[in-house]
Amino acid sequence: MATAPAPPAPAPPPGGAPAGGPGPRTLPRPRPASAAAALTGAALLAAAVWSLIDLRINVATLADSAGNAADFLSRMLPLDFPPLAELAPPLLETLAIVTAATVLSVVLSVPLAVWAAGNTAPGRPARAAARAAIVVARAVPDVVLAVLFFRILGFGALTGVLAMGLHSVGMVGKLYADAVEQIDEGPRTALRAAGASRLQELVGGVLPQVLPAFIATALHRFDVNLRISVILGFVGVAGIGQEISHALGRLDYQRGMALAVVVLALCVAVELVSVAARRALLPGTEQRAGGLARLAARVAPALRARRAGARDAAEAPEGAAAAGADPRAASAAALASGRLTPRWTAGRVRRALAVGAAAAAVAASVAAVAAEAGAGGSRAPLEALALFWPPEAGGIGGRLLEGLLLTVQIAFAATLLGALLALPVGVLAARNVAPNSGVAQACRMFIVVVRGVPELILAIVFVVMIGLGPVAGTLALSIGAVGLLGKLVADSVEEVDPGPERALRAVGASGPQVFLSATLPQALPAFIGHLMYQLDVNIRSATVLGIVGAGGIGYELLNAARVQEFGTVTLITLMVFAVVMAVEALAVRLRRAAA
Structure with a gap:
C-alpha cells in the first residue's frame, strides 16, 4: 500500500527556528563555492610569499644597498631645476597630450559601455564585441601601442594621444559599463512606457544617473595618464617624460630627478584640482x-x-x-x-565657471595636439599592422617563458608588500574609522603623494641603488601599490552602510569592535576585488618596468621593438594577455564568493 508523502516541513520564522526544533544557527553553513574560493585565496597568498622568498627580497638585500643609496643621493643632490622658460614647453605639452588622450578615451568608452552593459546592450553579439574590445584595450600595453603608432604616424604628440587614449578605454570603458549596469531602472522604464525612443531612454533615463560616475572616472584616468606619459617619454613620446629620459640617459641625475620632482608636484596638484572639480561639478553626489x-x-x-x-x-x-x-x-x-x-x-x-574652464582646457589641448601632429611614419596603417603578425618567438621562446614567470613573481611579491602597508594606511584614511580627522587627512595626503610618483621613476631609483634585476622592480611596484590600493581601500571603507556601525556604538562597542564586526565584513568583498585589481595592474606595470632594467619580460619586449622583431612583440603581448585574463577570472570568482 503506497504511503502518502509527508507534508513539507513548515519554513522557520524569520530570525528563528521551527517550533520545537533546535535553536537558530548563529553561522551559515559553509558553501562549496566559499570553500573553493578560500583555497584559491590561500594558494594566491602562498604564491606571493614564495615569490617574495625566491626573489630574495629581504632586509639583508636592502641593507647591502645602503652604500649605493648614499652614493646615489650624493650624485642627485642638489637638484638642478631648469628655468621656467625651459620647463614650461614640455610641461604644457604633456598636459595637452594627457588631456586629449583622456577625452579620446571617454568619447570611445561611452558607446562601448552602453553596448557592454547587460541592461542597455542591443543584443548578445553586440555586448560580446564591446566587452572584447574593452578587454583587448586593457591587455595591450600602452608601450606596444606607442611602437605601433610610431610606425604609422612618426614622432609627435598624436602618437602619445592615440597610445594612451586607446589603452585607457580598457579601464574607462569597464568602469562606465559597471556604472550603467548599476542604475535604477525606474526612470528608464517610465520613459519607455511613455513611448520614448531608445536614444531618449539613454539620454533621459540613464545619462543623468551615471554622469557623476562618468566624470569621476574621467578625472581619475587623467591622473593615471599623467603618470603613464612619463613611461611613454622613454619610448619617444614628447613631453616632460622625454626630458627625464634624456637627462637620465646622460647620467645627469640632478636634472633628471629634479624633473621627476616636478612631475610629482604636478600629480599632487592634479589630484587636488580633481577633488575640487568633483565637488564643483558634482554637488551632493556624496549624499546618501x-x-x-x-x-x-x-x-x-x-x-x-x-x-x-x-x-x-x-x-x-x-x-x-x-x-x-x-x-x-x-x-x-x-x-x-x-x-x-x-x-x-x-x-x-x-559650477558654470568650472565647466567653462574644463571646456577651454580640452579645446586648447586638442588644438595643441593637432598643431604637433606627427611628421609621418614610414608605412601605411595596414602595412604597419602586418608587421606584427604572425606572432613568433624569434628563437628565444625559453627566455620569454622565464621572463613571463619572473614578471608574474614580481607582480605577486609587489602586491603582497604593497598590501601590508596600503591596508592599514587606507583604513586610517577613511573618515568613519580614523581616530580623528587629523589622522584621516594625514593618511590621505600620504596616499596622494605616493600616488604622484610614477613607478618608472621609482624603478630607476631602485635600479641605481640596488642594481639591475627584479628586486628593483618589485620595490618600485610595491610603493606604487600603496598609492592606488590605499585610495581604493579608504574609499571602500567610507562607502559602507553606517547602520551596523551606529548600532554597535549604541550598545557600547569600542572602535576596534565596530571595525571588526560591522565595517570589515561589509568592505571585505571590495578589499578582495581591489587586491586582485592591484595584481592585474602590477602584472602589466611589471612588463613595462623591464624597459629600465627592472627585470621580467619587459626587457625582452623592449629589445624586440628595438630590433624590429614585431612578431615577437605580438607574442609577448599575447602571453601577458593570457596571464591578465587568468587573474581576472580568479578575481571574479573570489568576489562572487565573498559577496
Missing part, C-alpha cells in the same frame, strides 16, 4: 539615501501646493531656501514657483 529622502520631503509639499493653487510666486524664494543649496532642490522649488530653471546662486556660478 537618507539625505535624498529628506530633500524630497521638503520639496514635495511645495509641488503639491503649486498644483492645488495654494501657493503664489512670491513664496518661491522661501521654497528654494528651504530646499537648501542642492541643485535638485533648487530645480524643484523653481518648478513649484513656475520658473523653468533654478536661480543663479553662488554655487551655480562656480
Whole structure:
C-alpha cells in the first residue's frame, strides 16, 4: 500500500527556528563555492610569499644597498631645476597630450559601455564585441601601442594621444559599463512606457544617473595618464617624460630627478584640482539615501501646493531656501514657483565657471595636439599592422617563458608588500574609522603623494641603488601599490552602510569592535576585488618596468621593438594577455564568493 508523502516541513520564522526544533544557527553553513574560493585565496597568498622568498627580497638585500643609496643621493643632490622658460614647453605639452588622450578615451568608452552593459546592450553579439574590445584595450600595453603608432604616424604628440587614449578605454570603458549596469531602472522604464525612443531612454533615463560616475572616472584616468606619459617619454613620446629620459640617459641625475620632482608636484596638484572639480561639478553626489529622502520631503509639499493653487510666486524664494543649496532642490522649488530653471546662486556660478574652464582646457589641448601632429611614419596603417603578425618567438621562446614567470613573481611579491602597508594606511584614511580627522587627512595626503610618483621613476631609483634585476622592480611596484590600493581601500571603507556601525556604538562597542564586526565584513568583498585589481595592474606595470632594467619580460619586449622583431612583440603581448585574463577570472570568482 503506497504511503502518502509527508507534508513539507513548515519554513522557520524569520530570525528563528521551527517550533520545537533546535535553536537558530548563529553561522551559515559553509558553501562549496566559499570553500573553493578560500583555497584559491590561500594558494594566491602562498604564491606571493614564495615569490617574495625566491626573489630574495629581504632586509639583508636592502641593507647591502645602503652604500649605493648614499652614493646615489650624493650624485642627485642638489637638484638642478631648469628655468621656467625651459620647463614650461614640455610641461604644457604633456598636459595637452594627457588631456586629449583622456577625452579620446571617454568619447570611445561611452558607446562601448552602453553596448557592454547587460541592461542597455542591443543584443548578445553586440555586448560580446564591446566587452572584447574593452578587454583587448586593457591587455595591450600602452608601450606596444606607442611602437605601433610610431610606425604609422612618426614622432609627435598624436602618437602619445592615440597610445594612451586607446589603452585607457580598457579601464574607462569597464568602469562606465559597471556604472550603467548599476542604475535604477525606474526612470528608464517610465520613459519607455511613455513611448520614448531608445536614444531618449539613454539620454533621459540613464545619462543623468551615471554622469557623476562618468566624470569621476574621467578625472581619475587623467591622473593615471599623467603618470603613464612619463613611461611613454622613454619610448619617444614628447613631453616632460622625454626630458627625464634624456637627462637620465646622460647620467645627469640632478636634472633628471629634479624633473621627476616636478612631475610629482604636478600629480599632487592634479589630484587636488580633481577633488575640487568633483565637488564643483558634482554637488551632493556624496549624499546618501537618507539625505535624498529628506530633500524630497521638503520639496514635495511645495509641488503639491503649486498644483492645488495654494501657493503664489512670491513664496518661491522661501521654497528654494528651504530646499537648501542642492541643485535638485533648487530645480524643484523653481518648478513649484513656475520658473523653468533654478536661480543663479553662488554655487551655480562656480559650477558654470568650472565647466567653462574644463571646456577651454580640452579645446586648447586638442588644438595643441593637432598643431604637433606627427611628421609621418614610414608605412601605411595596414602595412604597419602586418608587421606584427604572425606572432613568433624569434628563437628565444625559453627566455620569454622565464621572463613571463619572473614578471608574474614580481607582480605577486609587489602586491603582497604593497598590501601590508596600503591596508592599514587606507583604513586610517577613511573618515568613519580614523581616530580623528587629523589622522584621516594625514593618511590621505600620504596616499596622494605616493600616488604622484610614477613607478618608472621609482624603478630607476631602485635600479641605481640596488642594481639591475627584479628586486628593483618589485620595490618600485610595491610603493606604487600603496598609492592606488590605499585610495581604493579608504574609499571602500567610507562607502559602507553606517547602520551596523551606529548600532554597535549604541550598545557600547569600542572602535576596534565596530571595525571588526560591522565595517570589515561589509568592505571585505571590495578589499578582495581591489587586491586582485592591484595584481592585474602590477602584472602589466611589471612588463613595462623591464624597459629600465627592472627585470621580467619587459626587457625582452623592449629589445624586440628595438630590433624590429614585431612578431615577437605580438607574442609577448599575447602571453601577458593570457596571464591578465587568468587573474581576472580568479578575481571574479573570489568576489562572487565573498559577496
